[in-house]
Amino acid sequence: MSALWKKDEANLIPLDQVSRFYQSDQYQSLDAEVKSAFFDGPLEGLDQRTIDRKDLQFMQDTLNSWQQGRSISCAMSGEKGTGLSTLFNQFGAKLKHQQVKHKVVRINKRLSSESDVIFAFGNTLNVLDMATELDKFIEQLLSMPPTVIMVDNTHFMVQRTLHAHEVIDALTAMILGTRGHHLWIVGCEEQAWRRLSYSYQFENLFSHVHTVANFTEAEIKSLLAARFAYCGAKTVNGVSLEQLAKDKSPLSSIVKKSKGCVELALFYCLNQLTHGLEPHSFQVNNPQDIELGAFKKLTQHELFTLAELAAHGQLSIKEHQKIFRTTASQSKRLLEHLRVIGLLDKTDDLHQQDAYVLKLIISAVVVRYLISMNYLY
Amino acid sequence: MENTVLQQFVSLFSYSTLFAMVSTLAITWVALTLIQWALETLVSYQPRYRIQLSQIYPVLRVLLWTAAIFYIVIGILQPPQSIIYASLGSMGLALGLASQDAIKNLVAGVMMAVSPRFKVGDMIQVGNHYGEVISLNLSTTKLKTFEDNQVTVPNGDILKMPISNANSGELNEQVSVELHLPTSIPVAQLKALALAAAKCSHYVYLKKPITATIAPKFERNFYYHLVVKAYVIDVRLEKAMATDVAERIIEALSEEGFLTDTVFENKPSPSA
Numbered sequence: 001m002s003a004l005w006k007k008d009e010a011n012l013i014p015l016d017q018v019s020r021f022y023q024s025d026q027y028q029s030l031d032a033e034v035k036s037a038f039f040d041g042p043l044e045g046l047d048q049r050t051i052d053r054k055d056l057q058f059m060q061d062t063l064n065s066w067q068q069g070r071s072i073s074c075a076m077s078g079e080k081g082t083g084l085s086t087l088f089n090q091f092g093a094k095l096k097h098q099q100v101k102h103k104v105v106r107i108n109k110r111l112s113s114e115s116d117v118i119f120a121f122g123n124t125l126n127v128l129d130m131a132t133e134l135d136k137f138i139e140q141l142l143s144m145p146p147t148v149i150m151v152d153n154t155h156f157m158v159q160r161t162l163h164a165h166e167v168i169d170a171l172t173a174m175i176l177g178t179r180g181h182h183l184w185i186v187g188c189e190e191q192a193w194r195r196l197s198y199s200y201q202f203e204n205l206f207s208h209v210h211t212v213a214n215f216t217e218a219e220i221k222s223l224l225a226a227r228f229a230y231c232g233a234k235t236v237n238g239v240s241l242e243q244l245a246k247d248k249s250p251l252s253s254i255v256k257k258s259k260g261c262v263e264l265a266l267f268y269c270l271n272q273l274t275h276g277l278e279p280h281s282f283q284v285n286n287p288q289d290i291e292l293g294a295f296k297k298l299t300q301h302e303l304f305t306l307a308e309l310a311a312h313g314q315l316s317i318k319e320h321q322k323i324f325r326t327t328a329s330q331s332k333r334l335l336e337h338l339r340v341i342g343l344l345d346k347t348d349d350l351h352q353q354d355a356y357v358l359k360l361i362i363s364a365v366v367v368r369y370l371i372s373m374n375y376l377y
Numbered sequence: 378m379e380n381t382v383l384q385q386f387v388s389l390f391s392y393s394t395l396f397a398m399v400s401t402l403a404i405t406w407v408a409l410t411l412i413q414w415a416l417e418t419l420v421s422y423q424p425r426y427r428i429q430l431s432q433i434y435p436v437l438r439v440l441l442w443t444a445a446i447f448y449i450v451i452g453i454l455q456p457p458q459s460i461i462y463a464s465l466g467s468m469g470l471a472l473g474l475a476s477q478d479a480i481k482n483l484v485a486g487v488m489m490a491v492s493p494r495f496k497v498g499d500m501i502q503v504g505n506h507y508g509e510v511i512s513l514n515l516s517t518t519k520l521k522t523f524e525d526n527q528v529t530v531p532n533g534d535i536l537k538m539p540i541s542n543a544n545s546g547e548l549n550e551q552v553s554v555e556l557h558l559p560t561s562i563p564v565a566q567l568k569a570l571a572l573a574a575a576k577c578s579h580y581v582y583l584k585k586p587i588t589a590t591i592a593p594k595f596e597r598n599f600y601y602h603l604v605v606k607a608y609v610i611d612v613r614l615e616k617a618m619a620t621d622v623a624e625r626i627i628e629a630l631s632e633e634g635f636l637t638d639t640v641f642e643n644k645p646s647p648s649a
Contacts, residue, residue: 162574198584325628372422372423374610374611
């Protein structure tokens, strides 16, 4: 009976094909401007490919309160791909314009001890003669001029290991010890944020907690219009770019199918994009759904792995081994299997060799599935 | 008089009424089968609402069968009052004498549907049996134990017995892990390590508190009785979590060099 409403499999994009899309001839044949326009990573603050979001106003309000002398600290969480890093870059550009001293601490590897935390923060904040003891390091931070300190990629502080609390305790001490003097804005992926809050009551540390919502349909339309403008398009499906962001847009089906997930919208656009007959014109066909049948074949252990990946942001084989108490080969086999079926990507990060992350394009879909299956909460 | 009632009773059953009765019963059965299938499909898509969805079917079944029987009697057969009273009287007497236990279980089943003490999906302890409620019928309740046995308990017995419900309609439940440890381990470190090790288990539901209590005990020698209580993410993983947490605590203590000789046992707590 379920076959009655099963989608026609021929019209679905296989999950593993999504991974291979960026190596495919179709993608490679696209112009460099188009590829650049539909780039799905974090963007700089003044980049034309970004749009202004209401979350920037929240950051500005927080800054105003701090400048008026209020002792505040704030946390911002959002699903992977909601653009937290881009928001920080945009706000950084605004602060530069307002001549407010600021620093973005972009954590790029798992921090596993107090000294890791001191080193990561001391390095970015340019602390001279960095202390090795936390109390002295906090004194050094207090001797710095008041600064807006934005911490990005806090998911690297999540770990399900015995001494994980050391890292959180160190950050907590730093924020509490310098609150008021510096304005701390901590950004964290939603699942990592929940994990930190459930395990360490991390949210109690902040006076303001803000959730960055997924993009609304109107925001995605505006964003896609901005991306088309960036690559020099004048019309899409014969419609002007001004009309693209409106209600009866030819991109409506892409916007609906992407369900607030920017990466998915960008992927659907690229996957269905062809040059039009006129110069500077593009044709975008209706998007195909991604085939997600692979989820149903996953074992309990694989689903737990995906859940931990969502909470940790990324996992190396060694970290997976520690969490699940498996051998290195078992962990590698499992993670590689998930990568081959198209759910994970391998990072080429120098610090985290063989680290695996949820495939950005479908990470929101995976997380929603894991929540419905009760592996994430 | 008796002949008249009997004749009136027989006259109620024509081919058309029999057909209507069979059709009503068939439609009810098909409707219930469809509802059961729809609920099972919904559960497969939304396992986190497994318990809430599973409790709908037993209630609907009682309601639909009652409605079907009511419709057959009042809507199809439309017997005169004399027949109804006579039938009820004789049926009641016959059933009461012939099947006291069955009626008792049936009545208990209806009472349990009206005022449930547990739901499908709950982990309950009935007598010596501890397991997940997999079906709630009108006359019996079926449990699936961790030994993979199916235990059928008559509803009449369930009404008489004390029931311990471990999760009361939630997917998570509290599980106790008990370990007997040497008194050479410093208490503060033991407690900290036990809590940290429990937090590391991927089966543990971190949204709810984890506690550890330590009490000195004597049995030939002094030892510490450590009890770690944490919530498991899904009741079906209770044993897996208990084992995982116990192993992690032992490993953590060994890594810190505290453990030389340990006797441990882990026992899931039936109480939430």
